[in-house]
Amino acid sequence: MITINVVMALTVGVLYGVGFTLLLSRSLMRVLIGVVVLGHGTNLLLQLAGGPPGRPPIVGTAPPESFADPLPQALALTAIVITFALTTFLLALGYRAFVLVGHDEVQDDVEDRRIARQKVPSAPLESGDGSDDAEQDLERADDEVEAEAARGRDRS
Amino acid sequence: MTDGPGMTSRLNDGRDPVPFEEWDRPRGEWLLSGECRRPGDRSLLLEMTTRAVFPTVLVFSLYLLLVGHYGPGGGFSAGLVAGLAFVLRYIAGGNADFGAVVSPRAPVVIGSGLAVALVTGLVPAAFGAPVLSTTKLAADVPLFGPVELQTSLFLDVGVYLLIVGVVLDLLRALGDGIERDMDDAGEAL
Amino acid sequence: MTTVLTLPVLLPMLGAAVTVVGSRSAALQRVVGIVVLTAVAVLAAVLLVAADERGPVVAELGGWAAPVGIALVADRLSALLLLVSTLVTLAVLVYAIDQRIADYGRGTASTTFHPMYLMLCAGVSLAYLTGDLFTLFVAFELMLTASYVLITRRTGASRIPAGMTYVTVSLLSSLLFLTAIALVYAATGTVNLADLAERIGTLPGGVQSVLGLMLLVVFGIKAAIVPLHFWLPDSYPNAPGPVAALFAGLLTKVSFYALLRTETLLFSRDKPWTLLLVLAVATMLVGALGALVQNDLNRLLSFLLVSHIGFMLFGLAVFDAAALSGAALYAAHHITVLATLFLVSGLITRRTGTVSLDEMGGLARSSPGLAVLFAIPAMTLAGIPPTAGFVAKLALLQAGAAAGLGPQVVAGVVILASLLTLYALVRVWVRVFWGKPRPPRPDEDPTDEVLVGTARTSMPMYAATAGLVAVSLAIAVFAGPLTVLTGRAGVDLIDRTPYVDAVLGAQEGR
Numbered sequence: 130m131i132t133i134n135v136v137m138a139l140t141v142g143v144l145y146g147v148g149f150t151l152l153l154s155r156s157l158m159r160v161l162i163g164v165v166v167l168g169h170g171t172n173l174l175l176q177l178a179g180g181p182p183g184r185p186p187i188v189g190t191a192p193p194e195s196f197a198d199p200l201p202q203a204l205a206l207t208a209i210v211i212t213f214a215l216t217t218f219l220l221a222l223g224y225r226a227f228v229l230v231g232h233d234e235v236q237d238d239v240e241d242r243r244i245a246r247q248k249v250p251s252a253p254l255e256s257g258d259g260s261d262d263a264e265q266d267l268e269r270a271d272d273e274v275e276a277e278a279a280r281g282r283d284r285s
Numbered sequence: 286m287t288d289g290p291g292m293t294s295r296l297n298d299g300r301d302p303v304p305f306e307e308w309d310r311p312r313g314e315w316l317l318s319g320e321c322r323r324p325g326d327r328s329l330l331l332e333m334t335t336r337a338v339f340p341t342v343l344v345f346s347l348y349l350l351l352v353g354h355y356g357p358g359g360g361f362s363a364g365l366v367a368g369l370a371f372v373l374r375y376i377a378g379g380n381a382d383f384g385a386v387v388s389p390r391a392p393v394v395i396g397s398g399l400a401v402a403l404v405t406g407l408v409p410a411a412f413g414a415p416v417l418s419t420t421k422l423a424a425d426v427p428l429f430g431p432v433e434l435q436t437s438l439f440l441d442v443g444v445y446l447l448i449v450g451v452v453l454d455l456l457r458a459l460g461d462g463i464e465r466d467m468d469d470a471g472e473a474l
Numbered sequence: 475m476t477t478v479l480t481l482p483v484l485l486p487m488l489g490a491a492v493t494v495v496g497s498r499s500a501a502l503q504r505v506v507g508i509v510v511l512t513a514v515a516v517l518a519a520v521l522l523v524a525a526d527e528r529g530p531v532v533a534e535l536g537g538w539a540a541p542v543g544i545a546l547v548a549d550r551l552s553a554l555l556l557l558v559s560t561l562v563t564l565a566v567l568v569y570a571i572d573q574r575i576a577d578y579g580r581g582t583a584s585t586t587f588h589p590m591y592l593m594l595c596a597g598v599s600l601a602y603l604t605g606d607l608f609t610l611f612v613a614f615e616l617m618l619t620a621s622y623v624l625i626t627r628r629t630g631a632s633r634i635p636a637g638m639t640y641v642t643v644s645l646l647s648s649l650l651f652l653t654a655i656a657l658v659y660a661a662t663g664t665v666n667l668a669d670l671a672e673r674i675g676t677l678p679g680g681v682q683s684v685l686g687l688m689l690l691v692v693f694g695i696k697a698a699i700v701p702l703h704f705w706l707p708d709s710y711p712n713a714p715g716p717v718a719a720l721f722a723g724l725l726t727k728v729s730f731y732a733l734l735r736t737e738t739l740l741f742s743r744d745k746p747w748t749l750l751l752v753l754a755v756a757t758m759l760v761g762a763l764g765a766l767v768q769n770d771l772n773r774l775l776s777f778l779l780v781s782h783i784g785f786m787l788f789g790l791a792v793f794d795a796a797a798l799s800g801a802a803l804y805a806a807h808h809i810t811v812l813a814t815l816f817l818v819s820g821l822i823t824r825r826t827g828t829v830s831l832d833e834m835g836g837l838a839r840s841s842p843g844l845a846v847l848f849a850i851p852a853m854t855l856a857g858i859p860p861t862a863g864f865v866a867k868l869a870l871l872q873a874g875a876a877a878g879l880g881p882q883v884v885a886g887v888v889i890l891a892s893l894l895t896l897y898a899l900v901r902v903w904v905r906v907f908w909g910k911p912r913p914p915r916p917d918e919d920p921t922d923e924v925l926v927g928t929a930r931t932s933m934p935m936y937a938a939t940a941g942l943v944a945v946s947l948a949i950a951v952f953a954g955p956l957t958v959l960t961g962r963a964g965v966d967l968i969d970r971t972p973y974v975d976a977v978l979g980a981q982e983g984r
Contacts, residue, residue: 148649152642152646157638157642160642164645164649167649168649171649171652171653171656174653174656174657175652175655175656175659177656177660178656178657178659178660179659200659200665201656201659204608204655204659204665206361207608207612208611208652210361211612211615211619211648214451214619215615215619215622215645217455217459218619218622218623218641219641219645220459221458221459222622222626222634222637222638222641224459224463225626225634226634226635226638228466229630229631229634230631230634230635233638234635235635235638235639235642238704238708240707392494392495392497392585393494393495393497395494396490396491396492396493396494396495396496396497396589397491397495399487399488399490399491399494400488400491400492400495403484403487403488403491404488406480406484407484407488410477410480414537415476415533415534415535415536415537416476416477416480416484416533416535416536417480417535417536418536418537419536
């Protein structure tokens with residue numbers, strides 16, 4: 130077991146808190162910053178997992194008992210590389226969303242929208258093609274979908 | 286006399302006569318291509334600095350690559366440093382210059398880097414050693430004296446190429462690509 | 475043999491490198507992809523035989539001995555799943571290649587598709603074979619990063635938000651995984667799984683629970699366990715047919731394998747795990763009930779996928795050799811059958827030009843071959859005898875029935891969820907294959923890969939799907955030897971010593 134100092138524990142806590150808060154936002158840019166901050170927090174935690182700071186772990190430069198643990202450093206380096214790659218990917222994705230959709234916000238949950246759209250909460254699940262039509266194209270405006278649903282009900 | 290093809294191209298290359306608005310545009314080709322999309326955006330200071338710094342940074346990245354086994358450095362950091370040189374070049378010269386200075390396609394660089402690294406990992410298996418194991422090659426090179434070479438250097442070379450390729454690809458996709466999109470959309474950068 | 479063990483990881487990576495360099499030659503990319511995956515399938519079969527005869531095969535990368543260096547391990551479970559997964563990736567690749575030919579012509583190469591596909595295969599192989607928690611993280615990242623590219627490439631405006639949801643949720647689970655690794659390392663000072671198996675038992679109970687639960691949450695997100703499943707039905711249906719099949723077949727199962735491996739190896743229990751039993755019930759029911767109300771064929775299949783993750787969880791929750799054996803068999807069956815169903819769904823949407831069940835009909839008459847290709851995996855998924863699904867479910871039910879009251883109740887839920895699955899699939903059958911034939915809808919959005927190229931299907935696409943159906947039938951035919959094999963795998967998983975001894979004792983054995 131390793132004890133860590135309080136300042137570092139608080140720092141990790143703040144980084145996690147900020148990261149998770151940003152992850153909860155809708156804009157992909159904020160999510161991206163959240164991922165970066167969270168990544169920093171995780172890497173710091175990895176470093177702390179290796180114990181107190183020490184001399185560079187190179188044989189012959191210092192007595193072995195004063196070495197820092199090199200393994201967490203290697204793990205953190207790998208994690209940094211991966212976070213770097215994913216950050217660039219998210220940047221590209223956010224830009225693409227911005228170009229194609231006009232914003233970079235995460236969409237509503239499809240089921241939530243369906244439920245919100247239902248006028249009668251006790252509508253039967255198998256109510257024919259009318260209400261089910263609604264889910265085919267969720268990008269359409271709500272009133273358009275409702276008009277279609279009304280048409281479907283007329284048909285059946 | 287009719288306008289031959291040679292005549293047309295000489296008239297159209299835009300050098301003479303110099304339009305009045307561009308009389309102070311730098312004539313010298315500080316960077317390779319000597320042209321950029323919006324001449325007004327050029328910065329002479331940045332271009333000259335880049336011209337001086339660019340090769341230096343590349344050489345420094347090679348130093349980091351070679352020294353990586355014994356000191357701070359290695360394929361990844363060397364690749365990033367070289368990548369930064371290209372980023373500087375892109376910022377100074379814009380995408381026209383960038384296209385002129387970087388002729389190999391980024392995917393080829395990435396792929397060959399990956400292949401070099403993997404083959405380095407697999408070669409020991411041919412000698413009966415575990416995959417990814419390394420050894421020290423020592424030789425007496427005439428003028429230099431004894432030279433030692435860790436075979437993990439080849440892995441680092443692969444990583445170096447991979448990272449440089451990734452940075453080039455990023456510049457192409459996120460830098461050049463976005464600029465082109467914005468030009469297409471008629472927006473000012 | 476140790477070199478053979480590294481090749482399933484290195485060969486696809488090398489293939490990816492070659493396909494990137496040769497990204498102008500479509501023919502080269504196709505040949506490399508198929509040759510590499512065929513070779514990996516053969517190697518996986520060799521590993522399976524070796525692991526079954528002589529115990530786990532271990533390779534130490536770079537010659538560094540196990541607790542310090544990175545070890546690759548192939549035991550019966552990982553070799554079996556590797557073999558099945560590779561057969562699926564091979565068939566899906568053939569399908570994808572042919573779909574690309576149908577859509578873009580023979581000469582169209584891509585700088586992303588083939589390299590990313592092979593990278594994903596390399597990640598899957600590494601996840602199965604690694605004996606190291608951190609390398610498992612790297613394997614997941616390799617696999618998921620490739621999947622991010624595959625799910626978002628060539629997407630239109632309507633599908634890009636779905637890709638964003640997928641990427642965000644996966645990233646979150648990856649960062650939690652890294653946190654869990656940091657905590658494991660802080661508590662024990664090692665990330666080698668075999669070493670951890672010995673050390674975690676000595677920790678205080680509370681620390682053990684925290685680590686076990688963190689890994690459960692991490693792999694629970696990736697394996698789509700209710701209540702962490704919400705991202706899956708939103709993202710998979712938006713991927714192009716072959717990519718959705720690949721994801722449905724592999725990604726969740728690799729995560730389940732990782733859960734199975736870590737929970738059995740690191741945290742041994744001697745009685746059923748109540749929390750996981752509850753989660754299994756929730757997963758089975760939420761998935762099956764969700765599938766009943768769907769009108770989009772791919773969404774329906776996604777919910778069924780979630781539901782059947784619950785079946786495997788049930789096997790893990792019971793936590794004895796027989797149940798783990800059933801879970802392993804179920805995973806092998808599930809990989810093939812879900813990939814097959816998504817491929818068939820791809821064929822159906824390409825013939826009809828829609829994913830909406832309401833707008834389909836009469837396909838049994840217009841394309842009877844497709845009806846057969848749908849019927850067999852559908853019956854397999856529902857678990858109708860004598861299919862592979864029945865064999866796997868029977869193994870799970872027998873193990874559950876013998877394990878006390880709690881598992882017996884859950885076994886009842888397993889039967890209920892199977893019936894709901896059957897009902898959902900019969901509903902698909904009635905709406906899609908019976909009824910009045912309708913003309914295919916014209917392609918509204920040619921850039922949308924999910925529906926692109928209405929009615930353009932070709933023989934090799936059917937052949938690849940039929941090949942997967944054949945794999946699933948083969949699981950049923952060879953159910954006897956396979957059950958014996960997974961039985962031994964289950965005993966190994968509970969016993970733990972063969973794995974630990976093989977990894978930690980490898981340096982003396984060489």
